[in-house]
Amino acid sequence: MRSDCPLNFGLEIFGDKWTLLIIRDLIFFNKRYYNEFLNAEEGISTNILADRLSLLEKQGIISRKKDENHKQKIIYRLTQKGIDLLPVIIEIGLWSDVYAGDLLNEKRDLILGEAKKDKTKALQSLRERLIEEHLE
Amino acid sequence: MRSDCPLNFGLEIFGDKWTLLIIRDLIFFNKRYYNEFLNAEEGISTNILADRLSLLEKQGIISRKKDENHKQKIIYRLTQKGIDLLPVIIEIGLWSDVYAGDLLNEKRDLILGEAKKDKTKALQSLRERLIEEHLE
Numbered sequence: 001m002r003s004d005c006p007l008n009f010g011l012e013i014f015g016d017k018w019t020l021l022i023i024r025d026l027i028f029f030n031k032r033y034y035n036e037f038l039n040a041e042e043g044i045s046t047n048i049l050a051d052r053l054s055l056l057e058k059q060g061i062i063s064r065k066k067d068e069n070h071k072q073k074i075i076y077r078l079t080q081k082g083i084d085l086l087p088v089i090i091e092i093g094l095w096s097d098v099y100a101g102d103l104l105n106e107k108r109d110l111i112l113g114e115a116k117k118d119k120t121k122a123l124q125s126l127r128e129r130l131i132e133e134h135l136e
Numbered sequence: 137m138r139s140d141c142p143l144n145f146g147l148e149i150f151g152d153k154w155t156l157l158i159i160r161d162l163i164f165f166n167k168r169y170y171n172e173f174l175n176a177e178e179g180i181s182t183n184i185l186a187d188r189l190s191l192l193e194k195q196g197i198i199s200r201k202k203d204e205n206h207k208q209k210i211i212y213r214l215t216q217k218g219i220d221l222l223p224v225i226i227e228i229g230l231w232s233d234v235y236a237g238d239l240l241n242e243k244r245d246l247i248l249g250e251a252k253k254d255k256t257k258a259l260q261s262l263r264e265r266l267i268e269e270h271l272e
Contacts (some may be wrong), residue, residue, distance in 0.1 A: 005253070007160050007225065008178055010232040012210030017144070024143050042144055043245055084231055089143065091223040096146035099217055111142055 011093070013059050014085070018044055019052050023085055025077070026062070027130065028111050032075045033067075063083070078134040086126055090115050149195050149223070154180055154188050156228070159214070159221055162198070163266065164247050168211045169203075180181050197221070213270040222262055 014020055023044055025031040037049055053076065056062045061082040067073040093112050114122035150156055157178055161167040167176075173185055180188075182257040188210065192198045203209040229248050250258035 004231040006229045009236045010228040011153035015153030017147035087227040092146040093142045096142040100145045
C-alpha cells in the first residue's frame with residue numbers, strides 16, 4: 001500500500017535488489033545493452049530484467065534509444081533522476097565495505113576506492129562522468 | 137546468486153522495501169514492538185514482518201530482548217550495524233524529497249527537515265540519539 005512517507009516513495013520504485021543492481025551496472029560497469037545486464041554475475045532472469053528495465057524507464061530513472069550503429073539494438077542510459085541515486089548507491093557500498101569482512105575482492109576498490117578516501121570528491125567526479133556519458 | 141560485489145552484499149540483506157521500512161520505524165517512529173511494526177501504514181503482512189525481523193536479527197542489524205515490564209513481550213532495537221544504515225536511509229529520503237513532488241506531507245519534515253538543512257549535522261545528531269536509545 002502506498003503511504004505518504006518519503007522513504008516509502010523511493011522504496012516503491014527501487015526497493016528491490018535487482019533494480020539497484022541494474023543501476024550499479026550502468027554506473028560502474030558501463031553496461032548499456034540488455035544482454036550486458038543479463039550477464040551480471042548475480043544471475044538475473046530475463047523476465048525480471050525486462051520487468052525492471054520497463055519499471056525504471058516508466059519512472060524516468062533510465063532512458064532508452066536506438067543504437068545508431070545497430071538499429072535493432074536498444075541503448076539504455078541513466079537520466080538525471082537516475083544519476084541522482086549515486087549517493088544511495090555509494091552509502092550502501094560503504095556500509096557493505098565495513099560489514100562484509102573479507103568477503104569482497106578487487107571490485108570493492110573499483111567501486112569504493114575513491115569514495116573511501118574522500119566521499120564528497122568521489123561523488124562529484126562520478127557525477128560529472130555520468131552526466132557526460134548518459135545525458136546529451 | 138551471491139556475487140563478490142560490495143553493493144550486492146548489502147542488497148542481499150536489505151534490498152527489499154519491507155526491511156528498510158522496519159528500520160525506518162525503529163529510527164524515526166520509535167517503534168519497538170511487533171504490533172507497532174504491524175501497524176505501519178504501508179500494510180505489512182504478519183508473515184512478511186516475522187520473516188524480515190528474523191532476517192534482520194540473524195544479520196545482526198537488530199537485537200531482541202524481553203521487555204522487563206511485560207515478560208511476554210519482545211523489544212526490538214537497532215544494533216550498531218543497524219544504526220550505521222542511517223546514511224543509506226537519509227539518502228533515499230533526500231532523493232525522494234526531490235522527486236516525489238507534492239506527494240509527501242508533513243512526515244517529510246519529520247524525517248528530512250534537519251537533513252535538508254545540514255546533512256552532516258543531522259546524521260550526527262540522529263546517530264547520537266540512536267546510540268543512546270538502542271545500545272546500552
